[in-house]
Amino acid sequence: MRTIDEQPPGGKRRGRRPGGQDTRTALIAAAREVFSENGYDGATVRAIASRAGVDAAMVNHWFGGKDALFATAVLELPFDPAEVVSALLEGEVDTLGERIVRRFVTTWDATDGGSFPALIRSLASHDKAALALRNFLIENILNRVIDRIEADHPQLRAGLCASQLIGLGMVRYVAEFEPLSSAEIEWLATAVGPTMQRYLTGELELPRSN
Template sequence: MSTTDEPKAGKRRGRRPAGEDTRTALLDAARAVFSENGYDGATVRAIAARAGVDAAMVNHWFGGKDSLFAQAVLELPFDPQMVVDTLLEGEVDTLGERIVRRFVTVWDSTSGGVFPALVRSLASHDKAAIGLRDFLIKNILDKIVAQIKTDQPQLRATLCASQLIGIGMARYVARFEPLGSADTETVVAAVAPTLQRYLTGDIGSISSN
């Protein structure tokens, strides 16, 4: 057989070389498998198989599943300060619209991105809950609410987070219809008024005992 013959269709070409392409392949595969199965349901073997590499490469590049999860799922896929700065451009009265539109647009572009992986891992991995909280509240919503200088900023930020997480779960994880396939502006029109009230409207108060 000629040394230039291509591998037959359907057959694996063997392990990838242990280079940077292997690391990238593992990260991509991990995001997919964690999104489908959550942290507990995702195995090193399944991730390696999806990437087309030997399972030993997970330990070689990441030291294990926990570190791979942190790098594939918990690291933000964008600069949060840039997002905050962009969202704060414009009138405060339309801030809710901009937040919902940005949230849906960003995650629609990647079919939910790492959001399903975070949600499906909440019950089994403490870092998933921390990552989701940091992603929405600490890195974005806390900073936005601080800039508009309203009362009860922490309560307002967490209320906004609850609304966005609910949209994300229904749209990207459970895929409830018709919300799952609704166009961006339909979602904005339906959800933005609630988010705007959380940001600047009357939300009552939480009494401490």
């Protein structure tokens, strides 16, 4: 068993047990190491807390769980996936498409677009962290939304939604094509929302062969 008295490697602690923001900072540093070494599935809350030299309960206290710690520490996502998913699922399914677009653009706009290119770079790399990121985005965001809708072809629908959102982010924050780069959020919700809605709940009429 790890205890709160265990010290992190490196010996940089200032002679007292970490508390408050120190604990949070130590957990983020430890999480980056452990997720990078073991991937998303292989990293445990206990191993991260042990590496940070704090009690495992501190992960829940400061982040609400492994998912949110991963989102904050490794992805530096500007949102908590669990909170986003439950907010999206509270509203009407008929408006889910445009609500996802509105939420997506609002969230990334708030970082002044600075965080989205970093996410893309992570996604495009070929290390364990990229695999962890893919699993995380699919398992913890897309699949949770799709599962609730109970549509056919859930994995395909999740991928189609991801394609439109990633592409919208690429055009708005990375390639910066105008007018999409500076278009108002309601324009984007109106223009792209129906695409998302069809991918979520529409009839896809796929060819038989597959």
